[in-house]
Amino acid sequence: MKVGTVLRPALVALLLALILRPEWFTPVFAPLAPEGGPVIYERTSLLSLSLSHLGIVAAASAAATVVAVTLAILVTRPAGAAFRPLSRSIANMGQTFPPVAVLALAVPVLGFGAGPTLVALFLYGLLPIFENAIAGLTTLPPATMEAARGIGLSRWQRLIRVELPLALPVTLTGIRLSVIIALGTATIGSTVAARTLGEVIIAGLLTNNTAFVLQGGLIVGLFAMLIYDAMVQIELRLARRMGL
């Protein structure tokens, strides 16, 4: 029996319950709340916070994917090969820069709200996708590429019909890493008034309420686990079909 078949629905159910019916968990979290203080976060609906959190992550990751994959395609063409080291350094810098610093620097320009968070997550997410897309596009099976040219596919057709689909499983691994990093990092966005699940955690830290911290942390953690698992399943299915 596979553990996943039991565990997966159980975790989904737990996550849904934590978001939609947080009051069910009052007895669990009560010992962690301060004396006489609130046990369950009720200032805003956890559902709307979750959706906003996922929305910011999805938007930033989608933008990072489009930019990183486009860059990877350009620098793996013969004409763009000279730019590969430069573009690698830039993507690496994006990764080195702490997201908190990006937030602090972006606020004066973009103001409070979701903007700075989107920028930070976007910059932070570029590198894994870029590196993996390059790895995928430069390790294509030589015989297949030779045949693709030999049977008369144009450059564009080779890219769309052969290179990108074959590089997809490896690229997806990069997107997965990027999404998981973004899911966690997005919580920091609440310090500059982005609506994310970080709000719950920060409210807990400010009022010394461990129950809030745990609640927010659990929801983010469960999202990360389930999304990670779903993406691994997609990658495995693709790779298996190609006999990799």
Place this chain on the structure above:
Amino acid sequence: MIEIDRITKVYDGAKAVDAVSMTVETGTITVIVGTSGSGKTTLLRMINRLEEPTSGEVRINGESTLSVKPHILRRRIGYVIQGHGLFPHHTVARNIGAVPRLLNWPREKIEARVDELLTLFSMDPAQFRDRYPAELSGGQQQRVGVARALASRPDLLLMDEPFGALDPIIRARAQDDLRHIQQRLGSTILLVTHDMEEAIRLGDRVAVMDGGRLVQHATPAELIARPASAFVADMVGNVERPLRLLSLIPVSEAVEDGPAEGEPLPAGSSLRDALSACLWTGRTAVPIHRDGTSAGRVTLDAIRARAGLHE
């Protein structure tokens, strides 16, 4: 008819292919054979312009290959490589239908063509159409690779060491299949190999290359009987020359009336098979059967008479 006209390729000042000219008749197999570095693969790749010739040109049915864009030209020329190069993310049917799809054939016509080719290669369409290349054996992958190259009924089929990745038993079968299919479809084939045995077995004509030059272009029998240089003689294998010659002659050419004892040979065998049967069983003649009835015998003397130049 394919005319290769003084085609030359220079890499860094060195001539990989040096002014090679030859003519390939429609409906024949020409095998280009040579050691590695002889320029045979470069010569082949210049025909569909995977390599651009430094000088010279190739004409297919009178039309220069330089008159169309390379990728358009390649859609008219089938191409088979060692290790098949199938698209791992496409089904067998999509792989075979790749070129017809590029040529915008209607869907039903592509489907019918895919099924026709699978049947021709004795692979049941219902069973194999929707499989992925990773789910096939090496021999099946190779057949799908050849089927893909034949799908659009190309003017010419180029094959670069097509059987190199197969084990000897499957290779022999793939060679026989290719021969049958070529005879049935009347295809024009240019095949590159380093294996002289394969060249003699498959080629209507054999072109031997050495150091970028074409050193001999002749029928297999001529090549064995009158090698143009010491290099060609060496490639053919001096010691094995009589045996190679015998393997080209069907027993039907040496058959005579008369009795013979023992296990009969079918009429499609070669004199080499007959010699082998004589030596192995200590006979001086073997009976020949055609469609189950006796068609005479082949004697050791008759074989000896054909095994060399002393006639």
